[in-house]
Amino acid sequence: MAIKDEFYGLNERIQNPHVRLKDFETKPNNNIVERLNRTFRERTKVVRSFNSDIGASEFCDGMRVYYNYIRPHQAIGGLTPAQMAAIPINLLGNRWVKMIELATK
Numbered sequence: 001m002a003i004k005d006e007f008y009g010l011n012e013r014i015q016n017p018h019v020r021l022k023d024f025e026t027k028p029n030n031n032i033v034e035r036l037n038r039t040f041r042e043r044t045k046v047v048r049s050f051n052s053d054i055g056a057s058e059f060c061d062g063m064r065v066y067y068n069y070i071r072p073h074q075a076i077g078g079l080t081p082a083q084m085a086a087i088p089i090n091l092l093g094n095r096w097v098k099m100i101e102l103a104t105k
Contacts (some may be wrong), residue, residue, distance in 0.1 A: 039067060070095045 050056040072078045091098045
């Protein structure tokens with residue numbers, strides 16, 4: 001059923017055709033989302049499973065914090081997205097420890 005919903009049939013035109021772009025700079029593209037997916041996959045590839053929906057949700061929240069506040073991004077000059085957006089958080093030194101200290105206040 002899912003294949004029938006996505007593709008009309010074997011001899012009919014594909015409903016969602018692949019769109020090829022001339023290069024990575026052509027807009028719109030999904031490079032940002034693909035990079036996030038790759039980062040997420042690097043971490044989840046070694047995780048066997050989550051014990052509950054809550055554990056999976058907490059993991060996703062931690063990855064979001066890591067990606068936006070902890071991890072420097074080469075594409076924006078070694079800044080984190082939070083720094084690029086000028087979010088007023090001082091995370092000098094060990095960023096994880098600082099985030100935990102701020103979260104407990």
